[in-house]
Amino acid sequence: MRVDIQVAFGRAVKLRRTELDLSQEELADASTLARSFVSGVERGESNASTASVWKLAKALNCMPSDLWLAAERIYQAAR
Amino acid sequence: MRVDIQVAFGRAVKLRRTELDLSQEELADASTLARSFVSGVERGESNASTASVWKLAKALNCMPSDLWLAAERIYQAAR
Numbered sequence: 001m002r003v004d005i006q007v008a009f010g011r012a013v014k015l016r017r018t019e020l021d022l023s024q025e026e027l028a029d030a031s032t033l034a035r036s037f038v039s040g041v042e043r044g045e046s047n048a049s050t051a052s053v054w055k056l057a058k059a060l061n062c063m064p065s066d067l068w069l070a071a072e073r074i075y076q077a078a079r
Numbered sequence: 080m081r082v083d084i085q086v087a088f089g090r091a092v093k094l095r096r097t098e099l100d101l102s103q104e105e106l107a108d109a110s111t112l113a114r115s116f117v118s119g120v121e122r123g124e125s126n127a128s129t130a131s132v133w134k135l136a137k138a139l140n141c142m143p144s145d146l147w148l149a150a151e152r153i154y155q156a157a158r
Contacts, residue, residue, distance in 0.1 A: 005129060005130065005133040006129050006130055009129045047128035048128065048129050049127065049128050050084060050085050050088045050126050050127050051085055054084040063151050064147045065147035065148045065151055068143045068144035068147050069144045071143075072143070072144055
């Protein structure tokens with residue numbers, strides 16, 4: 001099943017969040033982003049900007065490049 | 080001089096574009112993004128979304144994680 005990059009990025013965020021045993025609510029609080037936006041990013045429906053990716057990565061205690069590396073792996077694996 | 084992450088990301092895009100000896104016009108064409116948007120991203124004024132970052136990386140023959148690694152280095156170096 002083809003996965004588009006936004007969906008792959010969302011899965012990478014969810015993967016990291018669950019690795020840290022955080023709820024979406026906790027990630028939203030920690031990243032100062034709206035809960036609905038975090039859930040939209042994870043579903044691949046919200047298009048996270050550079051600034052939001054930075055906030056998400058900080059809240060997930062990693063770097064944006066880590067999230068993108070995971071997203072690229074998910075994207076490649078689904079092709 | 081503090082550099083915010085959006086400015087650092089823009090510099091990473093410009094660095095890679097000049098490495099490839101591409102003009103902004105050529106990068107805009109190759110990425111199917113507007114020239115004004117590409118120039119705004121490079122100046123750190125336009126906030127590139129996941130989808131745009133993917134298009135820029137493809138046009139720059141690299142992965143989004145490469146752009147982000149460069150941005151993170153620029154950001155850290157400027158702190």
